[in-house]
Amino acid sequence: MSPPHVLVLTRDQDPHADHIRRLLAVRGARTSVFDNGDYLTRAHVELAYTARGLARRLLHTESGTLDLDSLTALWWRRPTPPRAHPAINDPSVAAYTAQESVHLITDLWEHVPCRAVPARESVFRRAAHKPSQLVLAAELGFEIPETLIATQADALWDFHNRHDGHIVTKPLGLPWVENLEAGHTVIRKCDLVSARDTAYAEALRFCPVIAQEYVPKRLELRVTVVGRRVFAAEIHSQNSNRSSVDWRRYDFGATPYAVHRLPEEIADLCLAMTDRLGLVFGAFDLVLTPDGRYVFLEINPNGQWLWIEERTGLPISEALCDLLLEGA
Structure with a gap:
């Protein structure tokens, strides 16, 4: 019998993918890597149909030809989008061919007959929508922060006034802004809103943001769901002024990490939410308040975990390997 074969969709220099590939190799599984951005430049897709339906589904790359129907799992990590061939000089033609390539590649991965982690792209893209997450979380029984999404000052x-100025804002979707003229990227995180910031509230008419009441924190939690397993890590973000509002402003020297004993009812809510969203993987951000309440902030359907594993010893990577090989 052929060994399990996992296709990893990601770009170059992905430490998470490299780590999992090494673990899968130890287990005797075969892995292949493909970046969607290589389509038309370094790779080609061949789909052939007979009068009765699909006949073959092949991916031709520089390393060989891959029969996509032979895969046992597809892991969507961090691929770049398809782009136009560099030989095309006309910008309008380049834009058209890039968009046509996106249509093909997007649909291709929807129908490969194997397990998809964290889910099919259409599913995990939809699951990332934060307004819908809040509705579902509250419906399931999570406590959520009071939230406003609006474009009116x-x-x-x-x-801001109803919460005595104790509110934060965060991006609705993209967490970065690319300054093409200056050639750099600005990262947007969760930020406190000062009285001075409210003077610029009229700018909301140009772009929606999420505003939420600031939730007091004893701890912040990163809860990673892999299949039916729940791994909870506590982040002592309040030990550092730098990370107190958003732990992603990392201060590893002053911010301890530890395994957290998550109450069973909260773990069950996490599993219920991934189920309802159609995910087999998800990274939850929760707050444990000083008075012991667990508050849902959001779920990342394709979040990072390796740094959590390195600091806590939680066997998230091994669980992910189990998931990718399950049923193979």
Whole structure:
């Protein structure tokens, strides 16, 4: 019998993918890597149909030809989008061919007959929508922060006043802004809103943001669901001024990490939410308040975990290997 074969969709220099590939190799599994951005430049897809339906589904790369129907799992990590061939000089033609390539590659991975982690792209893209996450989380029984999503200054001013100025804002979708002229990227995180910030509230009419009441923190939690297993890590973000509002402003020297004993009812809520979202993997951000309440912030359907594993010893990578090989 052929060994399990996992296709990893990711870009170059992905430490998470490299780590999992090494673990899978130890287990005797075969892995292949493909970046969607290589389509038309370093790789080609061949789909052939007879009168009765699909006949073959092949991916031709520089390393050989891969029969996509032979895969046992597809792991969507961090691929770049398809782009136009560099030989095309006309910008309008380049944009058209890139978009046509996106249509093909996007649909291709929807129908490969194997397990998809964290889910099919259409599923995990939809699962990442934060407004819908909040509705579902509250419906399932999570406590969520009072939240406002609006493009009117008056609404933000009222929200700010009702919470005595203790509110934060965060991006609705993209966590970065690319400054093409300056050639650098600005990362957008969760930020406190000062009285001075509210003077610029009229700018909301140009772009929506999420505003939420600031939730007091004893700890922040990163809860990673892999299949039916739940791994909870506590982040002592309040030990550092730098990480106190958003732990992603890392201060590893002053911020301890540890395994957290998550109450069974909260773990069950995490599993229920991944189920409802159609995911087999998800990274939850929760807050444990000083008075012991667990508050849902969001779920990342394709979040990072390796740094959590390195600091806590939680066997997240081994669980992910189990998931990718399950049923193979």
